[in-house]
Amino acid sequence: MTDDGVVDITVLGAGPTGLAAAYYAGHRDASVRIVESLEQIGGQVAAVYPEKHVFDVAGYPKILAQDLVDLCAEQGLQYGADVRLGEEVQTLERGSRNGEEFLSVTTDKGNAFRSRALIITAGHGAFEPRKLGIDDIDVWEGRGLHYFVRQKDVFRDSACVIVGGGDSALDWTLGLQDTARLPIALVHRRDRFRALEASVNEAKELENKGHVRILTPCEIREIHGDGSIQAVSIENTATGEVDRVDCDALITLLGFHSHLGAIINWGLELEGKRQIKVDATTMETNLPLVYAAGDVAGYPGKITLITIGMAEAAIAANNAIAAIRGEKVQPKYSTD
Numbered sequence: 623m624t625d626d627g628v629v630d631i632t633v634l635g636a637g638p639t640g641l642a643a644a645y646y647a648g649h650r651d652a653s654v655r656i657v658e659s660l661e662q663i664g665g666q667v668a669a670v671y672p673e674k675h676v677f678d679v680a681g682y683p684k685i686l687a688q689d690l691v692d693l694c695a696e697q698g699l700q701y702g703a704d705v706r707l708g709e710e711v712q713t714l715e716r717g718s719r720n721g722e723e724f725l726s727v728t729t730d731k732g733n734a735f736r737s738r739a740l741i742i743t744a745g746h747g748a749f750e751p752r753k754l755g756i757d758d759i760d761v762w763e764g765r766g767l768h769y770f771v772r773q774k775d776v777f778r779d780s781a782c783v784i785v786g787g788g789d790s791a792l793d794w795t796l797g798l799q800d801t802a803r804l805p806i807a808l809v810h811r812r813d814r815f816r817a818l819e820a821s822v823n824e825a826k827e828l829e830n831k832g833h834v835r836i837l838t839p840c841e842i843r844e845i846h847g848d849g850s851i852q853a854v855s856i857e858n859t860a861t862g863e864v865d866r867v868d869c870d871a872l873i874t875l876l877g878f879h880s881h882l883g884a885i886i887n888w889g890l891e892l893e894g895k896r897q898i899k900v901d902a903t904t905m906e907t908n909l910p911l912v913y914a915a916g917d918v919a920g921y922p923g924k925i926t927l928i929t930i931g932m933a934e935a936a937i938a939a940n941n942a943i944a945a946i947r948g949e950k951v952q953p954k955y956s957t958d
């Protein structure tokens with residue numbers, strides 16, 4: 623970092639892609655600052671599925687998601703990146719001082735961070751869970767209503783109602799079998815689940831054993847409790863029958879609303895509605911010295927996977943460094 627606080631690269635977002643970008647930049651002796659809106663690093667992996675196993679990251683046949691991002695952090699931060707947590711980046715401006723041009727991002731905390739290049743690794747942007755359409759639903763947050771399963775132990779011996787039809791709902795119906803009180807009730811508004819067939823079949827087998835109660839096509843109509851959740855009313859939408867199910871935990875896994883937020887106003891060309899268009903050979907956006915990588919970066923044929931984001935981070939960091947230094951893009955091996 624120079625005396626006036628200008629670093630070589632600002633990395634926007636501390637998910638696996640941002641941490642990989644920090645690694646590649648640090649490995650090339652570039653100074654890095656990471657700005658992350660959450661109070662923790664690890665992106666979706668740490669926020670959404672820390673206790674799931676990941677099987678498709680090269681070199682790891684099976685690894686707990688949180689362990690994976692812990693290792694990404696160890697690797698990515700080893701060169702001393704300046705990490706700013708709990709600050710959402712909102713604006714991007716360009717400036718110059720003493721003849722040197724720089725980019726400046728400002729955050730919701732009012733801080734301005736300057737750098738020679740910017741790599742946006744914002745994933746789906748700031749994300750928020752989809753909520754049940756029940757009046758005053760927010761009142762139950764912290765009182766038995768959960769949008770994530772961060773630590774399985776929170777649900778030890780709890781009577782759980784899980785709502786959703788996708789992978790997360792099925793994964794946690796199976797994943798909490800050794801923790802929660804059985805049976806776990808799984809509520810979905812349609813008869814068919816979107817989740818992986820193998821998970822749905824496993825849940826049906828567990829239903830035969832009395833370990834899962836599958837309630838479809840059903841919707842939660844009311845939450846009951848005195849201070850904390852004690853039961854929910856569940857309507858079968860085919861028959862109109864309403865069943866009251868006792869529970870301590872209502873886990874709604876209905877996906878997320880995500881939006882790029884203020885980033886959308888920066889004049890970036892988009893790929894579809896949710897991704898920033900990049901040249902896939904450099905990961906540069908339409909704005910000079912602004913790169914994007916990971917889930918947020920779009921080009922024809924893009925696949926949103928951790929491994930792909932890490933590879934794009936390497937491309938973005940190497941191209942950013944070459945542009946800042948006026949060099950040719952070249953890989954530098956890490957082996958010593």
Ligand SMILES: Cc1cc2nc3c(=O)[nH]c(=O)nc-3n(C[C@H](O)[C@H](O)[C@H](O)COP(=O)(O)OP(=O)(O)OC[C@H]3O[C@@H](n4cnc5c(N)ncnc54)[C@H](O)[C@@H]3O)c2cc1C
Pocket residue numbers: 634635636637638639640657658659660664665666667670671675676677678709710711712743744745746747748749790883885915916917918926927928929931
């Ligand atoms: C349930 C689930 C299971 C998955 N399983 C797998 C799997 O098995 N294998 C696989 O490869 N992929 C999997 N994925 C996808 C994988 O998690 C993503 O591809 C990966 O997290 C993308 O990493 P990223 O760093 O690009 O974005 P993210 O992980 O989304 O991180 C982006 C970060 O940027 C921050 N941010 C956003 N906007 C701002 C802002 N304005 N200011 C500051 N910070 C900001 C966010 O808070 C976030 O921390 C799964 C995803 C889900 C939801």
